[in-house]
Amino acid sequence: MTLVASASMGLESVVKDECVDLGFENVTTFNGRVEFEGAAKEIVAANIHLRCADRVYIKMAEFKALTFEDLFQNIKKIAWEEIIPINGEFPVSWVSSVKSKLFSKSDIQKIVKKAMVERLKNSYNIDVFPEDGPVYKIKIQAHNDIFIIMLDTSGEALHKRGYRNLINEAPLKETMAAALVKLSRWKGGELPLIDPMCGTGTIAIEAAMIARNVAPGVNRNFVSEGWDIIPSDLWIDVRDEAFSAEDYDKEVTIFASDLDEETIEIAKLNAKKAGVDEDITFSCQNFLHLETDAPKGAIITNPPYGDRLLDDDAVERLYGLMGDIFRMRFPKWSYYVITAFEKFEDAFGKKATKNRKLYNGGIKCYYYQYYGAK
CATH class of the missing domain: 3.40.50.150 (Vaccinia Virus protein VP39)
Known part of the structure; x- marks a missing residue:
């Protein structure tokens, strides 16, 4: 899989160095994110060991979409059933659209959810999904009509190590x-x-x-710990x-x-x-x-x-x-x-x-x- 470590602007190279030090393969830097290749073990290692990344995602797809029909068909092509089980909860929780023809975040959310349901209906042969199981949050990023579709493996952001009880009025993450x-x-x-x-x-x-x-995530939990x-x-x-x-x-x-x-x-x-x-x-x-x-x-x-x-x-x-x-x-x-x-x-x-x-x-x-x- 292609995995993504999101990063604050200016910290991409620091996160890239961390990924290289952890032995991840094909590490590439982009604005606001670092991509690398890996499987289940790399998802776990990235969440537990990365100090400077914000979250770790699975990159499900990247494509160009100029119409909502383009968006629907491209989302429907993704093999969601390989990751999301029949009882999985799959909210489209975060949408960003910059300099793209499709700019309505609420419409993008609706189309993506509809396409996912159609794909999973065909895979599981049911019409209604209970969504009462593990959580699989979807993040959508659109820039210049290029859509990146990601699944959040972290849950709460990685800066939440678990040791900070109270915060003063101007905290540093x-x-x-x-x-x-x-x-x-x-x-x-x-x-x-x-x-x-x-x-x-x-x-x-x-x-x-x-x-x-001391690994920053060693004493906390992640949403993907409940994934099959x-x-x-x-x-x-x-x-x-x-x-x-x-x-x-x-x-x-x-x-x-x-x-x-x-x-x-x-x-x-x-x-x-x-x-x-x-x-x-x-x-x-x-x-x-x-x-x-x-x-x-x-x-x-x-x-x-x-x-x-x-x-x-x-x-x-x-x-x-x-x-x-x-x-x-x-x-x-x-x-x-x-x-x-x-x-x-x-x-x-x-x-x-x-x-x-x-x-x-x-x-x-x-x-x-x-x-x-x-």
Whole structure:
């Protein structure tokens, strides 16, 4: 099968690297998604191991459709019965249409559902489907009249690892936090990591999970665990392999702090639930008091910015102080900062080694990367 790992804009190459590292074959990158080939085992492995993808899908078809009749006939051609059982629930749950002649989402939903029912009627020789069994959600993406038809194997989005109980008012998705750490190339060992504005601890927790090689989906469930096409023992085997691969011998030093005491308490609870509380030292302090004896390391942080918590003047003052403190007290460290504030480099007082456009919760951001001493 062709499988699809969807990704936030800007993270496609990170997800591609993850897929290659997992040994997936024929990995190809497109806007907002990474495609690869696989069978049941790859569906399971992708859901359990991918840190930066949003969801994992089975790609059922890709075709051009200019009329609703084109759409109906192409959907009807798909061998739905090979995956969806007679009692399967198959909602057309998500439709997107951009620059296409067929633009009415509700009409696309109705036509797709009707065509699926016609196909399954012929396969199962019944007229009414109970839809009281396992769930098979269909996602439709149309762009320039090209339709991609997918089945969601994940259910809840992959960023829902299961460790985050409460969220502060401007959360960073777990998948994005993991990507920030991946892009920094920090993997633990002798180099410490600091997040001086940690909120509920997502960056620190994802960093600890990466350093310890804890699979992000190992402790949660997926909608496709109830599907007949995936043997149940496969989920057990892949989880067992993931647990066996965890590394608790490596040195891991992570410091995370925030101004708000209640937020820090939530961060501690989250870290404990994720099983990495012993790797992270949390403290309630102003980043102005940030200090370290370590000569080198990485600072990765998601500070407040304009659309999020502070006005522009306050943001400029904050970033100016950040630049001064980082350069004076951490001269050989690397710094990684994600923000939507486009004048960040001016306020920070230094041009980044490189920056990358990312979308955090639909907000256009840049990830400013300052490389320290090698």
